[in-house]
Amino acid sequence: MNGSIIGKTTQIRGNVRGTGPVEVEGRVEGDVSTDSSVVLAEGAVVRGNVSGTTLRIAGTVAGDLTASEALLLEPGARVVGDLVAPRIGVAEGALVKGAVRTEGMAAAPRAMSRPSAARRVEPTAKEAPPRAERATPPAKPAERAAASPASSPSAAKRRSRPSQQTAAKPPPTPPAKRFARKPPPPVVPALAKGTRGRKKKAKRK
């Protein structure tokens, strides 16, 4: 076994540095640095800087955390200090006081930023419909009830659209969006396609 473990009752006053994975369950008053992973278990306390490739923190740190690959704060983690890593994860229940910077390797943060950006967009899309509900006339809810058991979202769209055209169009996001569970595609083309198709059908008939 090559790894190092600072046990639960162990207190170190001084620096811990070197190679190989390090797991801290006890207390270190000094820096912890390695060229491998560092795990701070629940109950672990480090008063000093911690650096490694990947850090998983569930304990307490008063000092800066620097990871060359990833930094994960688990529930129960308490950190007073700066966080620097290409990838940083903070779980719910983790306390952080300090600056957070995702930097380092170029490829990793870009790949991570895309899904996080998508996540940021989603809540606003969810927030939008209630506003639209308020704006639309009171006849809507009954119609929504009729449309919701529909097998496919496209069917729901078709049913809801005529009323949409007759109703006032103040909300920028159409109410039909409510029935689409998937992230909504660009609104305008979808509208144009549907209306054209309906017009053609009407012409044929």
Next chain:
Amino acid sequence: MAGTVIGEGLTIEGEVVTEEEVVVNGTVRGTLSSADAVSVGAGGVVEADIQASALSVAGQVTGNVNAQDRIDIQAGGRLVGDVKAARLTIADGASFKGNVDMEV
């Protein structure tokens, strides 16, 4: 499973205080104090005064050692410093330089 393991390649400079077993395969400089046993592996280097219930040396130790129970210097082990313990064994092939106090 030992409570605290100082792995190969790891260096601790300072004071280590613990109540559990310690295995040193890396390097410790300063002081090392344990309420349980301390063992220094073949690749371990300790340049520190050691306080422990028992000490087993297969690596290198430089410093004074105080053990409540026993000190074992194994073959290939090297201990430089004064030792104080109730029992002491020095294996064939071990090197030792220092004074021994066995509280006769």
